[in-house]
Amino acid sequence: MAKKTYHGSCHCKKIRYEAEIDLSKGTGRCNCSYCRKVRNWSTHLKPAEIRLQADPNALGSYGFREKSQNQHLFCKHCGVRIGTRGYVEEIGGEYVSVALSTLDDVDPQELIDAPIRYMDGLHDNWMNEPKETRHL
Numbered sequence: 159m160a161k162k163t164y165h166g167s168c169h170c171k172k173i174r175y176e177a178e179i180d181l182s183k184g185t186g187r188c189n190c191s192y193c194r195k196v197r198n199w200s201t202h203l204k205p206a207e208i209r210l211q212a213d214p215n216a217l218g219s220y221g222f223r224e225k226s227q228n229q230h231l232f233c234k235h236c237g238v239r240i241g242t243r244g245y246v247e248e249i250g251g252e253y254v255s256v257a258l259s260t261l262d263d264v265d266p267q268e269l270i271d272a273p274i275r276y277m278d279g280l281h282d283n284w285m286n287e288p289k290e291t292r293h294l
Contacts, residue, residue: 241255
């Protein structure tokens with residue numbers, strides 16, 4: 159599979175975006191306290207690969223650690239989580255992740271076929287898989 163342009167949005171459509179994504183390069187699920195709560199399933203992109211097509215003032219952010227470099231993004235109107243932006247050296251520096259649940263035009267088979275990488279964020283062991291993943 160090659161990079162493809164997908165369109166996504168929150169529930170109320172005040173946040174809309176298009177993104178260049180190659181799902182065959184993988185997706186991710188994490189067991190950290192935040193990702194478990196939001197049932198995160200996402201894919202990482204470079205910031206240039208995503209284009210916001212809505213009022214940026216509708217976008218809220220949340221960082222759950224003091225001085226966190228990673229901010230979780232959501233719609234201020236309907237509350238739907240869009241993804242995360244931040245900086246992690248181990249994954250190539252600056253990134254934006256897209257919550258796959260916000261993709262409007264993805265074929266379910268593309269998601270079924272996409273590889274999943276599990277991260278042990280609960281123990282700040284991001285580059286390794288947790289012992290148990292069935293609940294993620």
